[in-house]
Amino acid sequence: MPSLQGIFDTPGPVAAAAKRLKNRGFTDLEIYAPAPFPELDDVLDPKPSRVRLFTLIGGLTGVVTGYAMTIWMSIDWPVMIGGKPFAAIPTYTIIGFELTILFGALATLLGLLLVGGLPYGSFGHHDKGYDVRFSAEEFGLVVGCRERDVAEVDALLRAHHAKEVNLVEG
Amino acid sequence: MTPPPALSVAESLRPEQEPVDSKINRDLLQVMEGASAGYFLLLGATLLTVTAAALTWIYQIYIGLGIAGYTHPVFWGVYIVTFVFWVGIAHAGTLISAILYLFRAKWRNAINRSAESMTVFAVMTAGMFLGIHVGRIWKAYFILPYPNQRGLWVNFRSPLEWDTFAISTYATVSIVFLFIGLIPDIAIARDRARSWRKLLYTALALGWQGTSQQWKAHSRSVLHLSGLATPLVLSVHSVVSWDFAMSIVPGWHATIFAPYFVAGAIFSGFAMVLTVMIPVRRIFGLEEYITDYHFDNMGKFILLTSWIVGYAYVTEYFVAWYSGVEPEQTSFWLRAFGPYWFSTWTMIICNVGFPQLLWFRKVRTHVPTLFVISTFVNIGMWFERYVIIISGLSREYDPAVWGVYTPTWAELTILAGSFAFFAMLFLLFMKVLPVVAIYEVKELAIHERAVASEGAH
Secondary structure (H helix, E strand, O other), rough: OOEEEEEOOHHHHHHHHHHHHHHHOOOOEEEEOOOHHHHHHHOOOOOOOOOHHHHHHHHHHHHHHHHHHHHHHHHHHOOOOOOOOOHHHHHHHHHHHHHHHHHHHHHHHHHHHHHOOOOOOOOOOOOOOOOOHHHHHOOOEEEOOOHHHHHHHHHHHHOOOOOOOEOOOO | OOOOOOOOHHHHHHHOOOOOOOHHHHHHHHOOOOOOOOHHHHHHHHHHHHHHHHHHHEEEEEEEEHHHEEEEOOOOHHHHHHHHHHHOOOOHHHHHHHHHHOOOOOOHHOOOHHHHHHHHHHHHHHHHHHHHHOOOHHHHHHOOOOOOOOOOOOOOOOOHHHHHHHHHHHHHHHHHHHHHHHHHHHHHHOOOOOOHHHHHHHHHHHOOOEEEEHHHHHHHHHHHHHHHHHHHHHHHHHHHHHHHHHOOOOOOOOOOOHHHHHHHHHHHHHHHHHHHHHHHHHHHOOOOOOOOHHHHHHHHHHHHHHEEEHHHHHHHHHHHHOOOOOOOOHHHHHHHHOOOOOHHHHHHHHHHHHHHHHHHHHHHHHHHHHHHHHHHHHHHHHHHHHHHHHHHHHOOHHHHHHOOOOOOOHHHHHHHHHHHHHHHHHHHHHHOOOOHHHHHHHHHHHHHHHHHHHOOO
């Protein structure tokens, strides 16, 4: 199956072209961008990112761990200190808080890796549609299509101000 | 000898091939390339100082803490002062990356990477001081709650235990934050690097290609981490301040300590970012990316936090007077007019006096003056911690046990070593990883271009 790679200068046309292609039933689409742009985020996958689930679960695990650990440890070998209760909740809140952040942050990192599909590919190899220009300042829209759709996709990309359309070997 | 091939007229007239690389990439990646003799000289000097400090530490571990200037009743000395100082420095990075991110202050984009890296290095430096201070370093792990044959657990009611959790969380989260921000930039460097750098960046970039799926996950992660790091950064120095405020030492036992320390931390952190970035900008010709506008904004932040810190100084004295508690009043009187008067007045002049010059736009945009002011702020903030810790401990309730502490050569060597260690890490970082967040600079540049071109269409 051939792939067409359209090169763009700005994110707006990429989003428009991708939406158009998606509406026409093309599913094998990939957008490459040199920086994050909100207009590109939801074009291919309109669902909210699942990273937030990771952060939430991580944070909740952290707060539970923080309180459970401190309370259990104080009761496991009870030592009376300064006349305070064994489960001194106000002070344990600090540990609970710190672990919320710690677990939340580590879970967010995990979320980035899993949701973003990182590490990606095999060492030192890129997708066929990838180009070093995408880590400069250009955008790419790579469309996998059937032989007979090549002309249509090519025209569509150019109509959306693709400054260059290349056939990437499929 | 064959003559060089002559260019045809057509060839010489053809416009130059559009370079594969963009100007932003070239400008910002060149920071990592090569190194002047001056760079190596500086790196060598820091390495030498770090070595001297390391040897001193080893000697101290062998001999004991006696070589530090601890005398009754002062058993928290320069090591703790310097610990608090570096934790404070560490706050600017997260403030710039997380809080200004949430406020959509786009000007942070050019300085956030360097500030984040400074955060990580400052926390590393600070963390070492806990080890240096405890003396019997081989027992330092006792502070962690781990199952042991004694069946004992740590005391979670102790501020020192909170501190352990706060500092280690802060170190971990700032490293995660720095790394996540670095991934796309490492990919940029990977696509242009050769030899060992290619290998290193390929491994670190995790196969990043900047697909929309990757960016979406990336933006969400940065947003969530900012949301987590914002309360964290405010909590860390609060917890550090509680190491003092939870005790009953006159001059320490005050509820204002948490916000006072946090404001001071941001104040000193911003000053350190300026102190480091002004020479970096000059040496690497980054004037186009880190502009006077950035320095102007940083100057305003420093001015604002200087006022908060100044207000805290006044409040401390007011509370001491208003409390009617004699030890408290004496402690504060002796701060200003006792054996530590020099530190106190240095602190006030550097932290509240000099920064007032920043009211003037001319000063905020005059880089050499800004550099001098930020350096003075750093000095002043080190002395602030010195004043709080040393003068507080040396003048406690009973005049019969008052004492005067003077730092020894060992403490001063290790203090110098901490600055060298921080500088060394930053110097190495500059040559290995992008010191300006390239993709964030591009984000703004492309956005501007898009607005211009879409207006034209």
